[in-house]
Amino acid sequence: MVSERAWPPKAAADCWLAAARRAASDSAPKGRVRASSDPKLNHKRLTFEPRKRLHQPAEFRTVRQRGSRLSDAYFSLSVLANRMSHARLGLAIATRTFGNAVARNRIKRLARESFRLNQHDLPPVDVTVSARDAARVAAPKDLRISLEKHWKNISQRW
Numbered sequence: 001m002v003s004e005r006a007w008p009p010k011a012a013a014d015c016w017l018a019a020a021r022r023a024a025s026d027s028a029p030k031g032r033v034r035a036s037s038d039p040k041l042n043h044k045r046l047t048f049e050p051r052k053r054l055h056q057p058a059e060f061r062t063v064r065q066r067g068s069r070l071s072d073a074y075f076s077l078s079v080l081a082n083r084m085s086h087a088r089l090g091l092a093i094a095t096r097t098f099g100n101a102v103a104r105n106r107i108k109r110l111a112r113e114s115f116r117l118n119q120h121d122l123p124p125v126d127v128t129v130s131a132r133d134a135a136r137v138a139a140p141k142d143l144r145i146s147l148e149k150h151w152k153n154i155s156q157r158w
Contacts (some may be wrong), residue, residue: 048116054090054126062124063090070153074135074146078128079154087122090116092130106129110140114147122151123158
């Protein structure tokens with residue numbers, strides 16, 4: 001009887017080596033940021049922290065009642081100056097407007113991302129974003145352009 005090692009088979013050993021190499025490359029330090037061609041992006045953090053959000057219903061209510069309104073075919077924004085050092089975002093995407101959670105979350109993701117990229121250009125204001133019916137069928141590119149125009153308008157007016 002020929003004696004062979006029962007474990008690990010050669011094919012499995014090859015897989016383990018490949019997995020070990022991948023794990024070693026994945027565990028490399030990830031703190032380094034790639035240099036961008038835009039010097040403005042290298043110095044500012046583009047995160048969307050909890051302090052940059054509206055949380056309480058009273059905060060939403062105050063912005064809606066006292067704030068100025070900006071609107072177009074896709075979004076309605078209410079803007080109110082705050083006493084903080086940064087802008088804050090509140091999203092009010094109605095179930096009645098979008099229906100299912102997938103569509104609502106898509107619009108919220110798009111609005112958060114747009115705010116995150118433009119937050120350093122905005123003055124210290126509270127902004128609530130509500131989507132209109134036309135946003136449901138609009139292309140994501142059109143929605144991004146619409147939000148960019150709103151952020152530019154806010155930064156010029158406040």
